[in-house]
Amino acid sequence: MAKQDRAIRTRQAILEAAAAVFDERGYEAAKLSDILRLAQVTKGALYFHFDSKEDLAHAVIDAQVSVVPTAPPQISKVQEFVDVGMVFAHRLTCDRVLSGSVRLTLDQGGHELNRSGPYREWTEINLRLLTAAKEGGELLPHADPEEIAPLVVGSYAGLNLMTHALEGHRSSMERWASALYHHLLPSIVVPSVLTMLDLEPGRGARALGVSENGS
Template sequence: MAQQERAIRTRYTVLEAAAEVFASNGYEASTISEIMSLAGVTKGSLYFHFSGKEALAHAVLQHAVIVKPDNPVKMQAVVDLGLLLAYRLPREPLLRGAARLAADQNARPFFGGPWPQWRDVIATLLAEGRSQGEVFEHIDPLETANVLVGAFTGLQLVSTVADGPDSLLLLASDLYRLVLPGIAVPGVLRVLSTGPDRAHHVFDVLGQPGWDLPVTFDNVPGASFPVSSGQVEAPVPPSKR
């Protein structure tokens, strides 16, 4: 058991180091030697767990779990998803490395386009919200999801040169405050929580995904972030008249 625990810790150490290097350098410029140096492991130890750089990149993407907040107000779920991601990105190397890989044009032939699964989740929530009367009828869910994800990606790049771990969170909060009036109907808009404190609440409720289970990486999909669900209290909008 102790040997298995050491192996799991070593695997995670290598993964975290790889994520840090990918986040800093991008996929093409990252090297196995730099990952080994940062992780403090030998070549044999690294290759015991991973077959190479591409396998490491796939593993980083697979482990970067995006938690999907689950609540009856679908527009609040959309906001919570973005705010939670903005809170976690500066604090979690694996997620930060996965974000860089997903947005890296040089890595796209290996891992696909940027944030595909996050976009699909947002599009689904927007479609559900429209069917519940939360979203204006003229809103196209997939088109709007693409705009939101693209805007978030741009804010992420801006935040890398800003001070403080909450710079991205503050920018994301501003983004939702400015764009939601064009998406959500007034009755729902009035009860949505979009401030930075909302991210802290959602994180406290959902917690951080754990890394204590051994994982195999056979048939890992392309640049898709695993999504798990969690129940978060949300304000209930006024009933439709």
């Protein structure tokens, strides 16, 4: 059991170090030697868990959805839909694995990488919640979850690219996510539901029950 726990910790340390290096440098410029140094592990330990730099990058990409805490269930499925995005934006500022995964997903280098997974998974999550909202009478009759779900995922991708290009970080993502929902939701959500939604910056932390000091 001790060896198994140690192996789990080692793999996580490598994953976090790789995410940090990928986030800072992108896939092409990232070096395994830098990941080894940051993770403080041997080359043998790295290759025990990952076959190659490409394999390691895919593990970071695949972690994107799993590292984000699930937004707590809400009576309003539209609020839960919003919370998924706001929690994501909030975690971008404090979770290096998520940030590194997003960088790899959006990075134009490393053409051998398969980046489709996170796009499909986020679209499926949004579609499930929007479909439940439609069935519960929270969406206007013309609102089509099949169109809205990928539209929001694509909007997040664009906002991530823009904020990183303009600011070199993503600390303003939740503010832009809030603006996205303020403009989008009035056109698809029943007015009586819309007035009850929390769309303001900071919703990600509030949904998780996290205070301003992170506790």
